[in-house]
Structures are given as structure tokens and as C-alpha cells.
Amino acid sequence: MPGFLRNQKVRNALLQALFVAVVLIVVLGGWRNAQQTLEAQNMVSGFGFLNKSTGWDLTFSLLPTSSSDPYWWFFVVGILNTLFLGIIGLALATLIGGIIGIMRTLDNPVLNLLGRSYVDFFRNIPLILQVFFWYAVVTHLPSPREAATFGPLTMSSRGIYMPALNVGGWYLFAAGVAVLAAIILPFWVGRTRRIARPPEDRRGLVWAAFLGPLAAAIAIILIGRDPAEPLLSLPTLGGLNIRGGLRISPEFSAMLISIGIYGGAYIAEIVRGGFKAVGKGQTEAAHALGLTPLQSFFRIRLPLALRAMLPILANQYIWLIKATTMGIAIGFNDFFMIVAVTINQSGQTIEAIAILMAGFLAINLTLAAIFNRINKAIALKGNQLRS
Amino acid sequence: MSDTANHVPAAGPAAPSLARRLKRDYFRSPSQALVSVLGLGLFLWIIWTVANWAIFSAVFDGDASPEECRAASGACWTVIAQRWRIILFGLYPFEEQWRSALACVTVVAMVVLSCLPSFWTGKRLAAVWLVGTSLFYVLMKGGILGLPLIGEERWGGLALTLFIFVATCLIGFPLSIVLALLRRSELPIISKGIGLFIDAVRSLPLLSILFAFAVVVPFMLPQWLQAGKLYRVICGAALFFAAYQAEIIRGGMQGVATGQTEAAKSLGLGYWHRIGRIILPQAMRNALPATINQFVISFKETSLVIVVGFFEILASGNAAYGTGDWTFAYREVYAFIALIYFVFVFSLSRYGAYLERRMAVGEL
Numbered sequence: 001m002p003g004f005l006r007n008q009k010v011r012n013a014l015l016q017a018l019f020v021a022v023v024l025i026v027v028l029g030g031w032r033n034a035q036q037t038l039e040a041q042n043m044v045s046g047f048g049f050l051n052k053s054t055g056w057d058l059t060f061s062l063l064p065t066s067s068s069d070p071y072w073w074f075f076v077v078g079i080l081n082t083l084f085l086g087i088i089g090l091a092l093a094t095l096i097g098g099i100i101g102i103m104r105t106l107d108n109p110v111l112n113l114l115g116r117s118y119v120d121f122f123r124n125i126p127l128i129l130q131v132f133f134w135y136a137v138v139t140h141l142p143s144p145r146e147a148a149t150f151g152p153l154t155m156s157s158r159g160i161y162m163p164a165l166n167v168g169g170w171y172l173f174a175a176g177v178a179v180l181a182a183i184i185l186p187f188w189v190g191r192t193r194r195i196a197r198p199p200e201d202r203r204g205l206v207w208a209a210f211l212g213p214l215a216a217a218i219a220i221i222l223i224g225r226d227p228a229e230p231l232l233s234l235p236t237l238g239g240l241n242i243r244g245g246l247r248i249s250p251e252f253s254a255m256l257i258s259i260g261i262y263g264g265a266y267i268a269e270i271v272r273g274g275f276k277a278v279g280k281g282q283t284e285a286a287h288a289l290g291l292t293p294l295q296s297f298f299r300i301r302l303p304l305a306l307r308a309m310l311p312i313l314a315n316q317y318i319w320l321i322k323a324t325t326m327g328i329a330i331g332f333n334d335f336f337m338i339v340a341v342t343i344n345q346s347g348q349t350i351e352a353i354a355i356l357m358a359g360f361l362a363i364n365l366t367l368a369a370i371f372n373r374i375n376k377a378i379a380l381k382g383n384q385l386r387s
Numbered sequence: 388m389s390d391t392a393n394h395v396p397a398a399g400p401a402a403p404s405l406a407r408r409l410k411r412d413y414f415r416s417p418s419q420a421l422v423s424v425l426g427l428g429l430f431l432w433i434i435w436t437v438a439n440w441a442i443f444s445a446v447f448d449g450d451a452s453p454e455e456c457r458a459a460s461g462a463c464w465t466v467i468a469q470r471w472r473i474i475l476f477g478l479y480p481f482e483e484q485w486r487s488a489l490a491c492v493t494v495v496a497m498v499v500l501s502c503l504p505s506f507w508t509g510k511r512l513a514a515v516w517l518v519g520t521s522l523f524y525v526l527m528k529g530g531i532l533g534l535p536l537i538g539e540e541r542w543g544g545l546a547l548t549l550f551i552f553v554a555t556c557l558i559g560f561p562l563s564i565v566l567a568l569l570r571r572s573e574l575p576i577i578s579k580g581i582g583l584f585i586d587a588v589r590s591l592p593l594l595s596i597l598f599a600f601a602v603v604v605p606f607m608l609p610q611w612l613q614a615g616k617l618y619r620v621i622c623g624a625a626l627f628f629a630a631y632q633a634e635i636i637r638g639g640m641q642g643v644a645t646g647q648t649e650a651a652k653s654l655g656l657g658y659w660h661r662i663g664r665i666i667l668p669q670a671m672r673n674a675l676p677a678t679i680n681q682f683v684i685s686f687k688e689t690s691l692v693i694v695v696g697f698f699e700i701l702a703s704g705n706a707a708y709g710t711g712d713w714t715f716a717y718r719e720v721y722a723f724i725a726l727i728y729f730v731f732v733f734s735l736s737r738y739g740a741y742l743e744r745r746m747a748v749g750e751l
Contacts, residue, residue, distance in 0.1 A: 110426035
């Protein structure tokens with residue numbers, strides 16, 4: 001070994017230089033090779049294709065689309081579809097998981113057995129198999145003529161129909177945003193430090209923050225309604241198909257059911273773990289203070305358990321959002337599927353994959369940031385522990 | 388522990404009678420009793436519905452026609468009797484299917500062997516997995532020992548699923564150790580760079596990585612470096628596995644007391660001895676439950692390769708009911724595949740839980 005290699009600092013610098021060199025060679029070599037391949041196939045690289053029209057149709061989208069829309073618009077719609085499925089799926093999974101998880105913390109052996117069987121069964125079967133299964137179930141429902149009705153729902157192999165508002169797509173979207181604001185704003189107004197008034201005196205402001213967006217939502221719906229039709233459109237059988245109402249496509253319902261059930265099984269375990277992490281002494285102390293079981297649950301155990309499970313829950317949510325990509329297997333138009341079809345149609349492989357990566361990075365980072373904020377907001381502060 | 392441990396056994400309270408235990412556990416209060424009865428009713432109803440469908444009203448006759456089957460109110464297991472070869476072996480040539488079956492048995496034997504604590508040394512595990520995988524490969528591919536050659540494009544069903552899983556682990560596990568070591572390197576550029584890489588892989592869906600390896604990598608690599616699509620997809624899955632497993636091993640390494648490294652250094656052990664003899668064995672022990680969990684997850688995730696066009700067990704199941712007269716029998720086919728997955732995944736995860744308990748006892 002030459003003398004200078006025995007010097008630790010020199011060796012470290014050389015090793016790092018070697019590492020950087022290898023990474024550069026791999027990346028640049030890949031890039032060069034990709035360009036050569038593209039040139040050989042006479043394809044233009046770059047993001048110019050984003051403005052071309054796609055020429056294919058989406059079977060599911062929240063916003064109006066047509067085959068003459070450009071690629072960038074499809075990507076936006078795809079991300080919205082992924083988020084829409086993700087958020088509703090996560091809500092459903094959390095609901096199921098919360099119920100099953102709490103069932104398992106109550107010390108009734110029968111409830112325990114039920115919850116445990118549920119978790120063991122659904123956790124041990126791959127999600128994509130469940131997706132295929134529910135898709136087969138939904139598409140094997142009776143044809144529209146013999147559709148089954150459950151209250152307001154009409155279920156047929158073409159999809160599940162439910163009553164809907166007769167309002168244009170964009171207006172409905174705006175109204176949805178307003179409703180979301182009506183849910184979130186009051187909390188923000190009640191807690192933020194940017195308003196000088198102390199939180200006790202903000203009742204009026206909180207109500208305003210709730211009623212304002214709600215009124216806006218109603219106004220948007222009234223403006224956007226189609227005057228020729230009744231405001232509420234009910235699904236009715238007309239000819240061979242069902243008309244009116246909101247159609248939930250079989251792809252969407254299959255994805256929603258599978259993510260809700262499979263995610264629910266995982267979230268149930270997280271919820272159970274969270275409650276297990278709350279010391280027994282807390283329950284006993286609550287009992288000794290004379291709190292009823294319900295009070296002790298909502299005031300002591302649930303808040304403490306939430307703190308314990310939130311970080312793991314955040315990971316699970318991110319995993320479930322990523323799992324929505326399985327929709328491609330049954331043809332749900334999520335972000336990943338639109339990217340995949342784009343690659344097939346336009347050949348802009350690398351650009352489309354880069355967009356896919358950027359999209360998922362953005363979604364994951366946003367989710368992680370939101371959960372960090374929540375985590376910080378509910379973390380026990382020093383004086384809370386003492387007083 | 389509890390007070391009862393201090394009692395003389397004869398003086399201790401007698402075990403409560405069955406009726407008393409029932410009352411204590413199930414009928415403590417009227418509301419508890421109501422919940423118990425309703426819950427038990429629900430449980431029995433589910434069991435009855437499933438058993439009635441799967442056994443009592445089911446058709447077990449292997450030669451029943453689709454029409455007879457459709458008329459039955461329960462499951463139609465005829466479709467499994469007639470199509471099980473497609474589901475398990477895919478497009479593998481009929482008269483060679485014993486090889487595929489034997490290969491699957493090899494994998495199961497290999498997994499069982501690596502679950503035995505007497506095989507838990509690096510060398511033995513590596514030997515078991517290398518021998519097992521080569522045996523599997525030779526059996527499936529043939530071309531020597533008088534076995535006809537059967538290319539990977541005709542592999543399918545359970546054997547393909549198992550192959551992808553085994554190959555993913557075999558490539559991914561050593562890779563994960565390398566990544567974890569690099570991530571914990573004291574050289575900032577290397578540890579930051581690898582950290583960035585691991586985080587990037589972890590933030591992407593597995594499907595997009597599989598897709599990228601199947602479709603994009605051919606653009607990036609020169610012709611002579613391009614393996615078949617199957618091997619590229621396995622590399623993608625292995626990379627994904629390694630990124631997650633590296634974080635698990637890193638966690639295990641962080642759980643090893645720093646005094647261990649310092650003691651090893653003061654004994655004059657070099658880096659490789661320190662890592663190989665002192666740190667990694669303890670880190671592996673810490674990381675064992677999470678590692679098994681990761682294996683379970685990656686076994687379930689092999690099913691995703693169906694999306695990039697492989698004929699693994701789920702795809703062959705789709706084919707088994709998707710064509711001809713059996714389109715109505717999707718429940719039976721999916722139940723069959725679900726059962727296969729369930730047996731593998733459930734036994735592995737039970738084993739993981741058992742290990743966790745055993746290790747917890749050892750630490751007391």
C-alpha cells in the first residue's frame with residue numbers, strides 16, 4: 001500500500017470521490033444511452049408532448065375531460081382521481097380500523113374473537129387479489145334491468161347508482177371545496193394565534209367561519225343547477241340502462257371496498273397497539289377520579305392512544321395512497337394508469353416516469369408534512385404533563 | 388409478578404368453575420351479555436354461511452358440467468378440479484409439470500429450513516438459499532441432466548410466484564445489508580447519498596418501480612446489459628425490498644449499544660471484523676421480527692407482477708375462470724388462490740409472532 005493511502009483523511013476523500021464517480025457514471029451513462037435509443041427511434045425528448053392532445057378517453061374523472069384534452073390536463077385529472085380515491089379509501093379504512101381496533105381493546109372475548117378473525121383473514125391475502133375479487137363481484141351484479149335497490153342505492157353490473165345533485169361538474173367541484181373549507185376553517189379560527197382575541201371569545205368568529213363557506217356552497221349549487229331539471233336527480237331505469245343519479249363505476253367501488261377492508265385490517269392493529277400503549281394506571285386513575293367509562297375513554301384513553309398511534313398511522317396512510325396504483329389492474333383511471341397509458345401511446349417514457357415520481361413525491365411529502373403538523377399540535381407539552 | 392405467586396399452591400384459590408368463568412368473561416353485566424350473545428350469533432352466522440357455501444351446498448363432483456354447477460346454490464369446486472393445473476403451473480408443458488411441483492416443494496423446504504434456529508449463521512443460511520435456488524432453477528429450466536429445456540416465458544402459476552419471491556430475497560437481502568452499512572457510513576457524502584436514494588425508492592409505489600424496470604430500463608442500459616424482462620422486474624422488486632429492509636437493519640444496528648463498537652475497537656478489531664462478528668449479528672437479532680414481517684409483505688407483493696404482464700398464480704387464476712364456460716365461478720378460483728396465499732403468509736407471520744415471544748422471554 002503506498003504511503004499516502006495509509007492516511008485516514010486521504011482514504012476517506014478518495015472513497016467519497018469514488019462513490020460520486022460511480023453514481024455519475026451510472027446516471028450519465030443511462031442518460032446518454034437513453035438519448036441514443038430515442039434518437040434511433042426518431043423521438044423527441046423533452047416535455048413538449050404535454051401540450052398535445054391525448055386522443056383517448058377516461059372512464060372516470062372528477063372534472064370534465066375529453067379525448068382532445070392535452071396530456072398535462074390528464075395528469076392533473078389523474079392526480080385528482082388518485083387523491084379522491086385515496087382520501088375516501090383512507091376515511092373508510094380508518095372507520096373500519098377504528099371500530100375493529102376498539103372492539104379488540106374492549107375485554108369482551110366474543111368481540112375480540114370477531115376482530116381478530118377479521119384482521120387475520122384480510123391481512124394475509126394480497127391486496128391485488130382482493131381488488132380482483134371485488135371487481136369480479138361488482139361486475140357480476142345483475143344487469144341494469146334486474147338491478148337490486150337498497151334504499152337510495154341501485155346496484156347493477158354497470159355500476160352503483162345513487163341520488164345526485166343536478167349541478168355542472170365545475171360548480172360541484174367548487175361547492176365541494178367550499179364544504180371542505182366549512183369543515184376545516186372553524187378549527188383553524190378556533191386555534192390560531194394570528195387572531196388577537198382569546199380563544200374563549202371566538203365563538204362568533206367560529207360560527208362565521210362555518211356558516212360562511214356553507215352559504216357559499218349552497219349559493220354555488222343554486223347558481224350551477226340546471227333549471228330544466230329537478231335539483232335532486234334520482235337513478236331510474238330507462239330503456240336498457242339506468243339514467244340519472246350519480247354513477248359510481250365498478251372500478252372505483254372495487255378499489256374503494258378493497259382499500260377500505262384491507263387498510264382497515266392494518267389500521268385496526270395500529271389502533272389496538274395505540275390503546276395498549278396507554279398505561280393501565282391512566283384508566284385506573286380516571287376511575288378513581290369518578291369518571292364514567294365513557295368519559296375515561298373519550299377524555300383520557302383516546303387522546304393518549306391517538307398520540308401513540310399517529311406516527312405509525314401516517315406511514316400506513318402513505319402506504320395506502322401508494323397502493324391505489326393497483327387500480328391499473330382493473331382499469332381505474334388513477335395517476336399511475338394515466339402515466340402508463342401515456343408511455344404506451346406517446347413513447348415519452350422517461351419524461352412520464354419523471355412526472356410520476358414527482359407526483360408521488362409531492363403527495364407523500366405533503367401527507368408527511370400534514371401529519372408532522374398534527375403530531376406537533378397534539379404532542380404533550382411540558383406543563384401539561386405536570387399540572 | 389402477581390400475588391398468587393407467593394401463595395402456597397394448596398392454600399391458593401381453586402380455579403374458578405366453567406360456569407363462573409363464563410359469567411366473568413361473557414356475562415359480567417346485562418350489556419356485556421347482550422354484546423356477547425349478538426357477537427356470538429354474528430360469528431356463528433358467518434361461519435355457517437361460509438361453510439354452507441363452501442361445503443354443504445357445494446358441488447364436489449369433478450366431472451359436473453358447468454350448467455349443473457351453476458344450478459347449485461353453493462360453491463362449484465368442479466372448476467378447481469378441472470383447472471387446478473393451469474392455476475398452479477400456468478403454461479408449463481403438461482408432461483413436465485412434476486418438475487414445477489418439485490421446484491415448489493424445494494422452495495417450501497428451503498423456507499422451512501431457514502426458519503430453524505440451527506441454521507441461523509450467515510454461512511448456513513447462504514448455503515441453504517444458494518443450493519435451494521439453484522435446485523429450483525435447474526428443475527424449472529432444465530436443459531441439463533436429460534431434462535428438456537423450458538424457457539422462463541413458459542413458467543407460470545405458483546412456481547413463478549415463488550421464483551420471483553425467492554430471487555427477490557436472494558438479491559435484495561445482501562443488497563439491504565450493503566445499503567444499511569453505506570447509510571451508516573461515517574463519510575457524509577456516501578451516507579447522505581444513499582439516504583436520499585433509499586428515501587426516494589421508499590416514497591414510490593412498488594408498481595411504478597416494477598413498471599419502470601420493465602419498460603424504462605431498456606432505454607437506459609446498453610444492449611449487452613439488458614437481462615430478460617423477468618430478471619429486470621426481479622431486480623426492481625429486490626431494490627424495493629432492499630430499501631425497506633436496509634432501514635430495518637439500520638434500526639437494528641442503532642439498537643446495538645455503542646459500547647460494543649468501542650470494545651471491539653479497543654480490542655483492535657478492524658472494520659470488517661467489527662461489523663461481521665460484533666455489530667451485524669446483534670443487529671440482526673434486534674431486527675428479526677421486522678425482517679420476517681418484511682418477508683411476509685414482499686411475498687404478498689409478488690402478486691403485483693401481474694400488472695407488468697407475468698403469468699403468476701393470480702394471472703393464471705384469472706385465466707382459469709375467465710375463459711369458456713366457467714366465467715361464473717370466479718369466487719371459487721379466488722378462494723382457492725386466497726387459500727394458497729393465506730397458508731403461506733399466515734404461517735410465516737405466526738412464526739414471526741412466535742419468534743418475537745421467544746425473544747422477549749430470552750430478554751427477561
